[in-house]
Amino acid sequence: EVQLVQSGAEVKKPGESLKISCKGSGYSFTSYWIGWVRQMPGKGLEWMGIIYPGDSDTRYSPSFQGQVTISADKSISTAYLQWSSLKASDTAMYYCARHGAIDAFDIWGQGTMVTVSS
Amino acid sequence: EIVMTQSPATLSVSPGERATLSCRASQSVSSNLAWYQQKPGQAPRLLIYGASTRATGIPARFSGSGSGTEFTLTISSLQSEDFAVYYCQQYNNWPLYTFGQGTKLEIK
Numbered sequence: 412e413v414q415l416v417q418s419g420a421e422v423k424k425p426g427e428s429l430k431i432s433c434k435g436s437g438y439s440f441t442s443y444w445i446g447w448v449r450q451m452p453g454k455g456l457e458w459m460g461i462i463y464p465g466d467s468d469t470r471y472s473p474s475f476q477g478q479v480t481i482s483a484d485k486s487i488s489t490a491y492l493q494w495s496s497l498k499a500s501d502t503a504m505y506y507c508a509r510h511g512a513i514d515a516f517d518i519w520g521q522g523t524m525v526t527v528s529s
Numbered sequence: 530e531i532v533m534t535q536s537p538a539t540l541s542v543s544p545g546e547r548a549t550l551s552c553r554a555s556q557s558v559s560s561n562l563a564w565y566q567q568k569p570g571q572a573p574r575l576l577i578y579g580a581s582t583r584a585t586g587i588p589a590r591f592s593g594s595g596s597g598t599e600f601t602l603t604i605s606s607l608q609s610e611d612f613a614v615y616y617c618q619q620y621n622n623w624p625l626y627t628f629g630q631g632t633k634l635e636i637k
Contacts (some may be wrong), residue, residue: 446626448628455629456565456567456616456618456631457628458626458628461624468573470624506573514578514620515563515578516563516565516575517575519573522572
């Protein structure tokens with residue numbers, strides 16, 4: 412079964428760092444781009460950026476450039492999204508999704524809820 | 530950046546009836562348009578890609594149409610499990626993909 416499994420919910424304080432993960436299985440992880448999508452509470456979907464695990468080529472939405480870092484470790488089929496200094500406004504659900512051969516996001520992780528509160 | 534605008538924001542339809550959701554792009558995206566369904570507490574699920582091709586396992590009551598800047602998602606006979614939020618997404622402008630703000634389909 413093709414799937415993406417994300418790490419569990421996180422509760423952090425402002426200013427702390429965080430790295431969440433997305434592990435792929437059931438397909439060639441290095442052959443498909445993996446994207447990250449933010450969903451703030453009660454709001455819509457926002458595309459953050461995308462990485463090609465085969466060579467770590469990474470692209471960011473201008474809205475998120477410099478705010479987060481996307482990376483991948485192809486040896487363990489895992490993509491990451493990280494923050495160096497969290498803000499309360501980073502509170503959201505974060506999804507990873509596979510950019511399929513059809514160009515749309517065909518497989519989604521279950522989401523990781525990040526809560527930033529003092 | 531290509532702006533995607535969905536209408537209406539909320540659509541109230543009775544089970545068994547047809548629902549028509551719209552998505553407009555600020556500039557042409559050709560047929561590089563996908564539709565996703567999101568139920569409460571769940572991740573989005575791909576319904577339609579290439580503006581009109583159903584994804585694997587999606588029932589035939591879901592259909593997509595359009596090209597360029599105007600797109601439509603039609604659900605021919607609403608089932609209880611179809612009440613959810615629907616998002617369109619353009620993937621023409623690599624890598625600056627953008628989503629619409631969503632249409633909530635609710636039971637009338």
